[in-house]
Amino acid sequence: MKRVTSFLSSALAVLFVAVSVVPVSAATNQTSSGGPSSSTGLSIQPRKNYVVNPGQTVTDRLQVGNLDERAELHVTFRVIDFTYGGQGGSPKLSLAQNAPPTPWSLRPFMKLPDSVTVPAGQTTQFSYSISIPKNQGAGSYYSAILYQATGGNSGNVALNASGVSLVFVSVPGTVNEKLGLQKLGAYASPNNGTTGQFVYIATSAPEMIGYLLKNSGNVTESPSGSITLKDMFGRQVNTIGKTNGNQALALLGQARLFTTCIESKQTQVQSLGGTANVTDTSCVKPHLFPGRYTVSLDAFYGQNGNQTHEINATAHFWYLPWWFILAVILVIAVLTVVIVWGKRRLASVIRGTTYRTGFGIRRKR
């Protein structure tokens, strides 16, 4: 009996110790209040550009900032490929783990750490290198560095935040450059060029000019030039000096849309003698009269040491606001009435005579 009691007491003691060591997890709530257990706020450098000769290695540093003042930021790195997602500048990421490298991939040439931990509210730098092989051909190569912040991993809907830095490398030498113009004209957009379409007959004054260039070469291209807008009498309405003010790129194989304001808030303010806010690049309604307009594009592109190419093109569009169309219809209607009334009046006068073609006028007797 004593042995049983002793045994039971020992077992209970062991059980007590075990229970007090093992943590008890709370039932899952809808959402927890208070700060996060790990940061999901980060600051990165969005883009890096390099010129690297074959056989050369460049080493650089990138910064990762932890925006959260309370929690650490755990970031893992991965190099992924990307291409264009459409006619705009938003990249389309290749996220599959075993995705084959693109012809322009930098994945085989880049080395960077696996992960980094950034203390709360701090910024950390990490080194990485790009080694271009000796026999690498000239052209453009690009990939992206993916910063994966470890966020939620439970609950019905878990959220992760990731930043992406685009890395572009230009290997100098003789390259194949070819930009072909596919479209040019007035461009109607409700959101400063993010979406929209070309218009030939515009019933409200178009705010933008757009041109579509197809890149069939082996280098990314950023054309530069100007656009001239003339009315139907040949008078210059406006000259847009920066046709690619953001230095947007046309990736390999992409038909890239470049848009520019006919009149921007910046130029409007500057023309009035003010100082424009450089962060506001929105368009304003241009002062156009109804009629036919001619758009002339003069764009240049060319890589270092390679031939400079020039694109010259002309297109037209009509600006016919509804009030103008109604006014024209009204004028035509009035003229028609006047002419018909006039002819009938004349005919009635003639009927009072014996006029016949070829026989002259003889008054009826």
Next chain:
Amino acid sequence: MQKVRWLAARLSPQRLLYAQLAIMLLCCGLFFGGHATAVVRFEPRSLYINSSVPGAATTYKVTMAYTTQTAVGSLDMLFCMDPIPYDPCVAPPGLDVSGAQYSESGSAPDTGYTLQTESPNHILLTRNPAVVVDGSQVTYTFDNVVNPTDTSHSFAIRLSDYASPSGSANMQPDGSIGVNDLDTIDLGSVLAQVGEGIEIETQVPPYLTFCINHTVEPDCSSTEGEAYTDLGTLDPSKPLTTTSQMAVATNAINGYSVSINGITMAAGTNVINALTVPTVSAPGNNQFGINLRANTSPNMGADPDGAGSAAVISPSYDVPNEFAYNDGDTLVSADSVAIGKRFTISYIVNSSPNIKPGVYTTTLTYFAIGNF
């Protein structure tokens, strides 16, 4: 009466037709008449810069061929941000050609120039006029040219040649020349751009900030909650809803995009269908979708707020009370500098009465990417 007779005789159908044709031709000439200008370019032409480091003294090589075979006394090279010769010239910041040393390679009579520096961004090569060779390439080399310091924009050298050894008499004080300038023989521009150094930059580097959580501040200075949420038990009579917030900002001139990746709600092989097009919430049907607007049915979410005006929501996620989800979709984009803006993401899940039991979950990854 005589006037009436005269008018009646002249208002014959044939004459009316001729009058209409004449008016139409006049209108065609007025509306469709073009203004042709002849432009002769140096072809081919290229520029090689030995070093693209901003502010570095380096060698520039301009290679070109004359197109018009005529007597040339001077070759003008004007360094500008804009390659168009008819536009005012803005000198590239930091560029300085005043210390340039000149040499040339090619054959006479395309050579034989001496260097005359007009200003920190203007070079004039001058000589006794001689007839150039059409199509023969010549290279003009300039050592000790200081590169511009602006890495965000390309710059150009505007080339033009003249019969006079003094260059153009018609060049405007702002560096532009007239479209119909009779002095100019051939024209052409070459482009270049300096690259970013890999040392620490002296100017503010581009940055992209991004945060996501249950609630966030527009400038990401703080976030609240956890990066996950439990929706509860699926109910065919009403939608399960939740929200999260994200904030994005960049000072990069190309702006940014935010995309979303992840599969729809799933429990093993059983999935709740994602709404591929914007669709209203319909309890009793398997639906998973999100939007970034304030909704009234169900009552949740908020419109974007914050100072940034350049960011726009993609059309599929910009309709109140309609929800969509496609893996890899771009949710938000800005095409230029965009100061902090906060977006509230509304999630809905509807289920049919005969949905297979299980714990349905999804992990959504939001990517903030600088545009190119």
